[in-house]
Amino acid sequence: MIKLGITGGIGSGKSYVSHLLRAKGIEVYDTDSEAKRLTLSHPQIRQELTALLGEDVYQNNILNKPLLANYLFACKENAQRINAIIHPRVYDDFVSWARMKEKAGASMVGMESAILFESGFNRAVDKVLFVYAPLDVRIRRAMERDKSTEEQVRVRILAQASDEENRRKSDFLLINDGVRPLESQLEQLLQALIQRKPIR
Template sequence: MRVIAITGGIASGKSAVTNQIRMAGYPVVDADLVSRQVVEPGTHTLEEIKETFGEDIIKNGVLDRKRLGQKAFGSQALLKRLTEITAPEIRSAIQDQLSFYKIKGKSLVFCAIPLFFEQHYEDTGWFDQVVVIATNERTQLDRLMARDHLDEWEAQSRIKSQLPLNVKEDKADVVIENNGTAEELQEKVAAYLKEVEEG
C-alpha cells in the first residue's frame, strides 16, 4: 500500500486538495478530523485539556476550540503542553486508520497532516511521498484572517507557530503552488493525481 502525505501551512489550501482527492475516490486519513475525535466528550484527552486550560474552555459539555485556540496560541508553553496532550493520541489514531486501509487491501491512501514536519511524521517510515501545498505569505495571511475571522496579530501568531512554508517546501517530494484561483488549484491536483496513477 502506497501512502502519500499531504501537508502545507495553515490556510494554504490543504482542505480543498484533500476534498478533491476524496471526490476522486481515494481514501483520505484526515488529521484535522482525528484531532476533533480525540477530544470528544468523555475522552481522557478532553479531561487533561480541561485540567490544564481551565473549565471555561468547555461550553455545553463540548470543547470550545476558539477559546482554546486563544489561550494556546497566546503562550508558547501552553501550546507545547496542548501538543503533548493531543499529539500521541492523534498519531495513534492515524496509525489505526492506515492499518485498517491496509487490511482492506487499498493500494493507495492519502493522509492529510497539517503539522507533518512539526510532529516529525517524516521519521515514522509510514509515507512513500510528501506533498506540500504552498502559498505566498500575503495570500496565506489574508485567507486565514477571512476564514477564521482573526485580526492580523492573531493570524500571524498562528502562522508563526508552524514551520515556515519555504522550509516545508524544501523537505517535500512534490510542491503544489496555490496562489491562484480555486479552478487553477483543481487543475493542478487533477494533473498530479494522473501522474500518481500512472506512476
C-alpha cells in the same frame, strides 16, 4: 498502499486539495477534526488533560475550550505538554485508520495536517505533498474564510513553520496561486505516485 501527507500554511489551499482527492475516491484523514474528536472520546487523553488542568477541563462531556486555550497559549511549554498528550493518539488513530482502509482495498489514502512535520505525523506517511500559495494570496484567503483582520492572519502565519522549511522537507510541491491549474498538477502527481516515477 501509499500514504500521502498533505500540508501547507494557512490559506494555502490544502483543504481544497484534500477535497479534490476525495472527489477522486481517495479518502483523507483530517488531523484537525480527528484531534477534536479524540480529545472528547479518547479515555487516555481525557485522563491526562484532567490531571493537567483539573476536572473543569470537561464540563457536561464538553471540552472547556476557553480554559484549554488560556493554558495552551500562555507559553510554549504549555503547548508542548498539550501536544504531547494529543498528538501521539492522533498518530496511532491514523495508523489504525490507514490499516483498515488498506484491508478494505484502498491503494492510496491521505493525511491532511498544517503541522505535519512539527507533530511528527510525517513519520506515518510515505510521501509528503506541500501546497504552496504566495503570502498575499494566503492572507487574502484566510481573511475571507475566517473573517479575520490582516494582522490576525499574519500573527498566525508567523506562529507556523516557514514555507521554505516545509517545502524543503516535502517530496512534492503543488502551486495554488489561482493562476496555474491545480487539478492538472494534482493529476500529474497522482500518476507519478501510482507509477512510482519522479516528477520533473
